[in-house]
Amino acid sequence: MAVLDGDEYQLAQVFSAYLRDLATRAGEAHCKRVRAVFDRITGSNDPPVSGLRPVWFADWRARRLAEGISRSTANKEAGYVRGALEWAREMHMVVLNPAACLRPLPVRECDRRRLRRALTDEELTRLLRAAKARDQQRPGVPQHPTWLLLAQTGARRGEACAVRWCDVDLVSLHLTFRAECAKSGRSRVVPIDESLAGELIRLRRLQEYTTGRAPGGDDQVLLSPAGRPWMANPDNLGRLFGRLLGLAKIERVDHRGRGVSVHALRHTFITRLIRAGVQPVVVQQLAGHADVQTTLGFYTHTVEKDLRDGIRALHLEVAG
Numbered sequence: 001m002a003v004l005d006g007d008e009y010q011l012a013q014v015f016s017a018y019l020r021d022l023a024t025r026a027g028e029a030h031c032k033r034v035r036a037v038f039d040r041i042t043g044s045n046d047p048p049v050s051g052l053r054p055v056w057f058a059d060w061r062a063r064r065l066a067e068g069i070s071r072s073t074a075n076k077e078a079g080y081v082r083g084a085l086e087w088a089r090e091m092h093m094v095v096l097n098p099a100a101c102l103r104p105l106p107v108r109e110c111d112r113r114r115l116r117r118a119l120t121d122e123e124l125t126r127l128l129r130a131a132k133a134r135d136q137q138r139p140g141v142p143q144h145p146t147w148l149l150l151a152q153t154g155a156r157r158g159e160a161c162a163v164r165w166c167d168v169d170l171v172s173l174h175l176t177f178r179a180e181c182a183k184s185g186r187s188r189v190v191p192i193d194e195s196l197a198g199e200l201i202r203l204r205r206l207q208e209y210t211t212g213r214a215p216g217g218d219d220q221v222l223l224s225p226a227g228r229p230w231m232a233n234p235d236n237l238g239r240l241f242g243r244l245l246g247l248a249k250i251e252r253v254d255h256r257g258r259g260v261s262v263h264a265l266r267h268t269f270i271t272r273l274i275r276a277g278v279q280p281v282v283v284q285q286l287a288g289h290a291d292v293q294t295t296l297g298f299y300t301h302t303v304e305k306d307l308r309d310g311i312r313a314l315h316l317e318v319a320g
Contacts, residue, residue, distance in 0.1 A: 009049050009093050012042040018084040026185050029158060037077045052098040071105045078102050117258035118267040123250050124151060130248040140225030141210050145199040153190045154269030154287050157237060157262050161230040166217035170197050188288045238262050270298050
């Protein structure tokens, strides 16, 4: 791309240059999300940056909200745009960042489109028992280790699906989640207990029996029942989880509109750490949160639920 004077760049040129730099600093999945937002903005309109004013971005955000996205999603998209233009200003591609004053929208619980909740200990037990029973009834690679790994490490779905056997240390008892698959862009090591280690040992033997060869260090740990890596289509894992919820008699959406998905196992992991009294900085490291404020948000939700449970217990005691 030819070098132009600062105010002569088109918006799409700025986005393209930013994405090339972002690819050196962030994972492929994150870059894909950002690119989709940029393509949506410049798909039918690619103005020069010099002609843009803050109201242009405010109007764009208002149109996105009218299309049905949540306020939190609108804030995320605006953050991508604001970050790209701020980068362009620092690189002297543009003189001013016209989206700099686009303030985040306030987000209340009722504004969120996808409310999630953690599983209770009793629900988690039912889920894992249902997974084991399903494995016993159906041929193929067992899936109980998949759900146990997610519940005991708090891994995101993409992180878990990307784990290879060389990332598993069954002597020191820990898993390594690779930086290229982590949302934060940083690798992390999570200890595992002997129960999960035992499941992984059995899983490796069963994979050898099912596929006809011993898994190599570069092979994925988690495979579909048919013996194919989940990385090829991780959405199928979500569909399998939905069927498992039915077997475990766990409602996918509760009376408050809070849903349970594969990601609920990560919420459950973090919530259980908090209730066990683990310090926020340790929870942050285990969960792979880039910002401790994200971790503290879980503490707030957990305390609120404990307060509600306490009030319910008081009413039960008075009623008795």
